[in-house]
Amino acid sequence: MAKIFQVHPDNPQVRRIEEIQAQLQRGAVMLYPTDTVYAIGCDLNAKSAVERVRQIKQLANDKPLTFLCPSLSNVATYAYVSDNAYRMMKSLIPGPYTFLLPATKLVPRLVQNPKRKTTGIRVPNHTMCIALLSALANPIISTSAHLPPNDDIDDEYNDKEAQTYLSRIELFDRLDKLVDVIVDTGEEPKYEVSTILDMTGEIPTIVRQGLGWEKVAAWV
Numbered sequence: 512m513a514k515i516f517q518v519h520p521d522n523p524q525v526r527r528i529e530e531i532q533a534q535l536q537r538g539a540v541m542l543y544p545t546d547t548v549y550a551i552g553c554d555l556n557a558k559s560a561v562e563r564v565r566q567i568k569q570l571a572n573d574k575p576l577t578f579l580c581p582s583l584s585n586v587a588t589y590a591y592v593s594d595n596a597y598r599m600m601k602s603l604i605p606g607p608y609t610f611l612l613p614a615t616k617l618v619p620r621l622v623q624n625p626k627r628k629t630t631g632i633r634v635p636n637h638t639m640c641i642a643l644l645s646a647l648a649n650p651i652i653s654t655s656a657h658l659p660p661n662d663d664i665d666d667e668y669n670d671k672e673a674q675t676y677l678s679r680i681e682l683f684d685r686l687d688k689l690v691d692v693i694v695d696t697g698e699e700p701k702y703e704v705s706t707i708l709d710m711t712g713e714i715p716t717i718v719r720q721g722l723g724w725e726k727v728a729a730w731v
Contacts, residue, residue: 607722
């Protein structure tokens with residue numbers, strides 16, 4: 512059974528954040544809320560935990576995984592960001608946007624798109640996520656936790672909408688035996704995904720329309 516940590520959504524308790532941080536550093540996999548959907552995640556650099564996330568989501572190794580960073584300056588550590596991409600990203604983050612960018616050597620191969628050598632990065636507009644990212648000092652894997660009834664699980668790069676709408680408690684019950692940690696801020700699950708933007712070319716392109724996609728229309 513997973514260990515549940517109750518965290519205040521607006522003023523995360525420092526001690527609780529440190530306890531979750533310690534679990535992640537030991538290779539734990541967690542269920543946690545973001546500013547879009549509830550996500551399954553772990554420390555980006557915990558290889559065994561990343562492999563478990565893939566197993567839970569039934570994702571092959573050639574499926575890239577999105578991860579969260581606390582700021583734009585931190586994004587530049589893990590991805591090559593052009594001047595044009597930087598200006599656009601600066602106007603959008605924090606927010607519900609996933610940016611596909613060329614990965615640096617600090618991004619584990621298990622997380623990248625193996626053919627394009629790209630990675631998906633988000634800077635969430637979510638107090639608990641930012642607090643945890645700051646404490647951990649590593650990015651956190653973020654892949655949708657909403658599991659359809661047939662367990663044909665879609666990842667962050669899939670355009671399909673969630674096939675079922677679970678309450679917070681139902682979601683916790685369903686994933687209780689699959690994850691080590693559940694972060695409970697009292698927030699009910701959301702079912703609107705992030706907008707995915709491909710920033711690898713000279714002109715950004717929308718890969719998926721999600722939350723906030725209208726805001727990027729002027730750029731693309």
